[in-house]
Amino acid sequence: MNPTHSPSFPRAQQAQIIRSNQRDVFQVSSLREQTENVIRSYLGTRWLTRWEKEVDVLVNLVYYGFTTRIAMQSLGEEYTDIWQHSIHSEKPLSQRHRAALVFLPTLASYIISRCSNAVPQSAKLGSVLRRLPKALELLSEVNLAIFYIRGTYYSLTKRVLGVRYISSTPDNPNARPPSYSLLGVLLAIRLMYRLITFVRTIRASNTSDSGSATVKGKQVADVSEETFIDDRPVSAMLSSVNPEGEPPVPAEEDEYTILDISRIPENVRAGRNCTLCLEERTASxxxxxxxxxxxxxxxxxxREKAECPLCRQSLDLTRLLPIYNL
Incomplete structure (x- = not known):
């Protein structure tokens, strides 16, 4: 009797991995949109805006928790017929690896973001935490450029954990798989440009700091470019850590209007609702x-999306116009 051998599967091609990721992104976006619609209808847009990051984390945990975490293919992996495989053990992923694939990409950025907001800006730890997301984003772009050139690990998490994809579709020796090396080269050029720009910015800032006037060892603040609204600096008005989390003020107690709200007819007041909090506008x-x-x-x-919630045009918080008579 011939000895039995474990079947050997070829590595997944770049096109399969890319299509799988695109389909997973589409499915997560669709699930997030449906979740947001349900929350918006029951709790309002203001609540959704305040907890948007938590909703995003929950959607990702649900999607990948019911697929990757329980050793099932995601919809994208099922669509392209590929499977995750450990290069260290040459076996299917262990429970520890599957849990890391679910929690690391989702919770790491969320925890860093929340910790950076909780730590004072003057603290060194806060400065490091605020720079960490940009560093992780840069590393992800570097990893993506390497993937397009070599076709190994699509995400940084899979590279760290040593997780690759295998395919149940046999290779066709008569067909040449598509190459994405050009995309990798373009990404590398973009990264080099960003590096050069960053170095120039650092040099320019150092030059300006050394030539600026100082008083008692402290740099003199240039207030000539500060924007004021009714003798109040815009920077101070935007400095609140969590303005949308403050308790709503009744319209009758609004200090930023010249209207006598109590004398406005009810049918007119019904048209003064804010589309974000669904309450009557205050500090319009x-x-x-x-x-x-x-x-x-x-x-x-x-602060979360630089666009108008209604028409999606670009939104600049420093150009908001207070309205006192509407």
Whole structure:
């Protein structure tokens, strides 16, 4: 009797891995959109804006928890018929590796973001935490450039854990797989340009710091470029850590309006609702595109997305216009 041998599977091609990732991104985006629609209808847009990051984490954990975590193919992997495989043990992934694939990409960036907001900006740890997401983003781009050139690890997490893809589809010796090396070269050029720009910025800042006037060892602040609204600097108005998390103020107690809210007819007041918090507007302000919101609502939204919630035009928080008579 011939000895039995374990079957050997070829490595997944770049095209299979890319299509799998694209389909997973589409499925996660669709699940997130449906979740946001349900939350928005029951809890309102303001609540969704405040907890948007937590919702994003929950959606990712649910999707990959019910696929990768329990040793099942994701919808993208099933679509391209590929499987995750450990290069260290040459066996299917262990429970520890599957858990790391689910939690590391999702929770790491979220924890870093929350910790950076909790630590004071003056602290060295806070400065490091705020730079860490950009460093991870840069490493991910470097890893992606390497993937397009060599076709090994699509994500940085899989490279660290040593997880590759195998395919159940046999290789066709008569067909040449597509090459994505050009994309890798273009990404490498883009990264080099960013590096050169960063070095020039550091040199320029050092030169300006050395030539600037100082008083008692402290640099003199240049207030000539500060923007003021009613004798209040815009930077101070935007300095609140979590403005959308502050308790709502009744419209009758709004200090930033010249209107006598109590004398406005109810049918007119019904049209003064903010589309973000679904409550009557307080500290009303207008965006450059002409839409009206509560000041705290639009500031909280703009810190997460630099676009108008209604028309999707670009949003600049320093160009919000307070409205006192609407």
């Amino acid at each position: 302000c207008a965006t450059e595109c002409g839409h009206l919101f509560c000041w705290n609502c639009i500031v909280g939204w703009g």
